[in-house]
Every structure is written in C-alpha cells, then in structure tokens.
Amino acid sequence: MTQLASTAAAAARGSVSLSLDSEDLANTYERVSTRQFNHGKILIDALAPVPGEHALDVGCGTGRLGAEVARQVAPDGSVIGLDPLPLRVDIASGKHPGFRAFVGQAEDLSRFEDRSFDFAYMNSVLHWIEDKARALGELRRVLRAGGRVGVNSADARRPHQSAEIARRAALAVGFREGGVANAFGTTYRVDGDVLAKLLREAGFVDVDVREHTFVDTLSGADDLLSWSQSSSFGNFLAGASSAEVERLRAQLTLELEAFRTPSGIRLERYLVFATARRPA
Numbered sequence: 705m706t707q708l709a710s711t712a713a714a715a716a717r718g719s720v721s722l723s724l725d726s727e728d729l730a731n732t733y734e735r736v737s738t739r740q741f742n743h744g745k746i747l748i749d750a751l752a753p754v755p756g757e758h759a760l761d762v763g764c765g766t767g768r769l770g771a772e773v774a775r776q777v778a779p780d781g782s783v784i785g786l787d788p789l790p791l792r793v794d795i796a797s798g799k800h801p802g803f804r805a806f807v808g809q810a811e812d813l814s815r816f817e818d819r820s821f822d823f824a825y826m827n828s829v830l831h832w833i834e835d836k837a838r839a840l841g842e843l844r845r846v847l848r849a850g851g852r853v854g855v856n857s858a859d860a861r862r863p864h865q866s867a868e869i870a871r872r873a874a875l876a877v878g879f880r881e882g883g884v885a886n887a888f889g890t891t892y893r894v895d896g897d898v899l900a901k902l903l904r905e906a907g908f909v910d911v912d913v914r915e916h917t918f919v920d921t922l923s924g925a926d927d928l929l930s931w932s933q934s935s936s937f938g939n940f941l942a943g944a945s946s947a948e949v950e951r952l953r954a955q956l957t958l959e960l961e962a963f964r965t966p967s968g969i970r971l972e973r974y975l976v977f978a979t980a981r982r983p984a
Contacts, residue, residue: 750977751823753823760823766795782802844907859915865971896913
C-alpha cells in the first residue's frame with residue numbers, strides 16, 4: 705500500500721487531522737482564500753450585522769471574514785474568532801481592533817458563558833466537523849435569546865467539479881478509489897435537508913436553507929493543488945510522495961484542459977447555506 709493509499713484509507717474512515725498544517729500552508733491559504741471569503745460575505749449579509757453587536761466566528765481561519773464583520777459591528781461591537789490551527793490564528797490576530805482570535809474548536813465553546821453573542825457563524829467549517837450536533841448545540845447555548853446563526857457546507861448531493869476531476873485523475877494514475885475525493889475535505893458534507901434537520905434538532909427556529917453554485921477560475925493544476933492543500937490544512941494528499949504528487953499534477957493538467965475557456969479554467973463548486981435563530 706502506498707503512502708497515499710494509507711492516507712486514503714484513513715480518510716475513508718472519517719478521520720481528519722489537525723496536525724498537518726504548516727507555515728507555508730497557512731500563508732498560502734491567506735493568499736488564495738478569496739473564494740471562501742466571498743461566499744462568507746453572502747452568509748454574513750443574510751445575518752445582517754448592525755453596529756454594537758457581538759459575534760462569534762467559529763473556524764475563523766486567517767481572519768479575513770472576521771475582520772470584515774468587525775468593521776460592520778464597529779465601533780462598539782466585537783468579533784471573537786476560534787480556530788483549531790494555531791498558525792492561522794497567529795495570522796488572524798491583529799487584523800482589526802474589534803476582532804480577537806483564539807485557538808479552539810467548534811465542539812467545545814466552554815470558554816464562553818451562555819447567551820454571550822448576538823450572532824454566530826461557521827463559514828466553510830461544517831464539512832470538517834464530525835459531531836455536528838454537539839457543535840450546533842454549543843452555538844445555540846452561547847447565543848442570546850433571538851440570536852442568529854449562519855452556517856454553510858459543501859453539498860453532499862453535488863460534489864465540487866474540482867473533486868470529481870481530482871478523483872478521475874487519481875484513478876487514472878493508479879491511486880485508490882475514493883482516496884483523493886475523501887482527502888479533499890468532503891468527508892463530513894451535508895445536503896440541505898440534513899442541515900435543516902440538524903439545526904432544528906439543535907433547538908433553532910426559522911431555519912432557512914438555500915443552495916448556492918459558485919464558479920471559480922483557475923490557471924491550472926498548480927492553482928488547484930495549492931488551494932486544495934492549503935484549504936484542507938494539509939489533509940489533501942497527506943502522506944503522498946513527491947513522485948505521486950507529480951503524477952497527479954500531470955494528469956490533472958490533462959483533465960483540466962476540457963474546462964479551459966478564454967478567461968481560464970472554470971469549475972463549479974456547490975454549497976448549502978443556512979440561517980436560523982435561537983427562540984426569543
């Protein structure tokens with residue numbers, strides 16, 4: 705079994721490692737995360753922040769969205785960000801006077817008292833969390849009466865085109881079935897129906913779920929690989945040898961040409977967004 709096959713087997717069992725991040729991956733993510741920032745803004749627009757509110761950003765990453773929300777709730781509001789990756793918290797810290805970031809995980813918000821926040825959100829985070837019921841229950845607990853929550857997830861019904869292309873390329877060069885797709889960060893995806901059910905079971909009301917399609921323009925295989933590895937904090941292709949990565953890169957280059965347009969390689973991503981509130 706190759707290193708990549710072993711990693712694929714772990715991914716198929718549902719394991720996600722939080723120990724694979726590096727300074728290079730964190731800095732790359734800060735540079736290439738505009739696509740996530742943009743759909744995060746859609747999530748925040750639906751929550752409609754107003755000045756003076758206090759917000760919780762769970763899975764804040766390098767803090768781009770948290771700093772933007774801090775600007776919206778300024779001057780008297782604030783945003784606290786949590787992320788399990790210390791290197792990304794280091795980058796997030798100091799981006800805005802009203803935004804503070806700490807190391808922490810969605811499933812344990814015990815550092816916060818009940819009813820501490822006016823709204824909370826998880827942007828591109830839910831599909832990394834296995835125990836979603838616990839994480840959503842914690843969000844409900846720390847929200848004030850009537851507080852709003854916003855979450856999104858890669859859509860379990862519609863794999864991203866990039867994930868499908870990576871899967872085909874991996875099979876073409878001899879990697880195990882499903883390995884790259886799972887390591888791509890899709891292990892804990894949910895569809896809209898499941899997301900709505902999870903929110904209601906956590907005690908939220910006025911649940912509104914919507915599907916979104918995003919179109920990304922890529923320059924080539926290196927663009928896709930750098931995004932995939934940095935946004936998965938090293939889980940994508942973890943354990944793969946340099947020779948294995950090179951074989952995949954060459955095959956991806958061939959596969960991606962079918963999607964090239966005059967403006968670049970255009971690929972669709974599919975997410976489900978949901979907003980809800982804690983009962984007043």
